[in-house]
Amino acid sequence: MKNYFNLLNFREKLQELQTCHIIKNLTINSLKILKNKKIVIIGCGSQGYHQGLNLRDSGLDVSYAFRQSSIQKQTRSWKNAKKSNFFVGTFEELIPNADLVINLTPDKNHAIVVKSLQNLMKKNSFLGYSHGFHIVESNVVIRSDITVIMVAPKCPGTEVRAEFLKGFGVPSLIAVHQKNDIYQKGLNIAKAWAVGLGSHKAGVLRSSFSAEVKSDLMGEQTILCGFLQTCSLACYEHLISKGYDVKYSISLIQYGWEKLSEVLKIGGITLLFHRLSNSAQIRAYQLSQKLKKILYPLFSAHMDNILSGIFSRDLIKDWENNDHNLLLWRDMYKKEDFEIANNVPVDLLKENEYFEKCTLMVAMLKAGIELSFEIMVSSGILEESAYFESLHELPLIANTIARKRLYEMNQVISDTAEYGNYLFTNSALPIVKNFLKTIENSDLGESIYTMSINNKKLNFLHSNIENHPIEKIGKKLRSYMYSMKKKYN
């Protein structure tokens, strides 16, 4: 498979994977370089629409270029751009005058979009991406005078906007494509774009195209989307089989992930465990160790296929086959009982009930987060990247499940993430369902019985959790984010 990453030698691969550090002291001043510059966004969907709104509110000049066919059909995204009073036009009208063209179309269309852009972009302009799949997983050559940059917000576009409106932001990875930065100006433009989104208030990490792609694919396929999806389906089926009613079962899962993962934002897995009774902590720990053992081969296989390019080869084949598998799986999972059960518009439980009755779900979160983090790190990805892709983004995805279950999650994530998470679910669901045959009634749906506590065991598990590398790096990165939050509040 000829792609950019595979053509690098071992040391170059490692160097790219290990590019990741927080950019400190990024302020609104960094935005200046984009003031009075023309920014044209292509794609007014999940990322495109919301990023455009943030950039405009930050005082930048944003317009949208559409295909002629989209304008004629008046597609939903064209209507959104018009309704929000953006200047819109065709590629031919807008691209030749743009200083920064941001490509926020679905990954599968990047080859065709970028091909037509290259003929129209002005000399020495900038081309931006929010995911580096096209650059890393193909062997595309971009005109040498064009500087290629990336700002990848670590969440769906809806959350990019929602956090901005709260006066804050979401963390973003930024990168410059080594092959396309002849004037060495890419980094400052990427910083300005990230500041325009509000990401300087939450954390901007300098990354590389390769590190972003390989860690992003791993996170979204496993813990962030695939594992949450698998566990939602398996837990729901389990609860119904145990005689719980639909409303209760839906409520527990639909809102449970959100309630449990909110805690992670503040204090990681350590705090999540502290919210449980001592008995539940011991049980959740045991369950998570078992889950890690049985799921390790599957999580590793996903990382291996992502690194080797097997995943992207198969995904590209599916694009060429008119999304055959994506559409088949989308249709199949849409019909799952969890998805078609009656709507439960508000959570019926009190907050503490989630911590009392979801011991298994806590174990699932711990197992999935630690596995994806450990496997990424053992593959050469730095802990900072692995933390964002396995733990930090999780509450932002859980929020989408709380809104309209898996339908909402799959709607707002990218098509690439959606394909990857079905692929993971196909293999993970039988494993997790099988595991659920072995659990106790008190693991899900009811409070755990109080057992006599072995202090040594409790002490061991606390120190084990607290000393896990994800907890250490998480503490450091979160303390940095809090100080930024204080500064901006």
Ligand SMILES: NC(=O)c1ccc[n+]([C@@H]2O[C@H](COP(=O)([O-])OP(=O)(O)OC[C@H]3O[C@@H](n4cnc5c(N)ncnc54)[C@H](OP(=O)(O)O)[C@@H]3O)[C@@H](O)[C@H]2O)c1
């Ligand atoms: N969604 C996420 O959570 C997320 C998070 C981080 C990064 N990203 C990255 O952000 C990028 C955009 O993803 P997304 O999920 O926001 O995409 P999306 O919502 O599926 O994008 C749809 C938009 O792209 C336009 N479009 C599609 N094909 C086009 C073409 N050939 N020429 C011009 N416009 C075209 C559509 O226009 P019409 O409606 O007019 O057809 C529509 O405005 C991807 O690289 C993705 O990996 C996404």
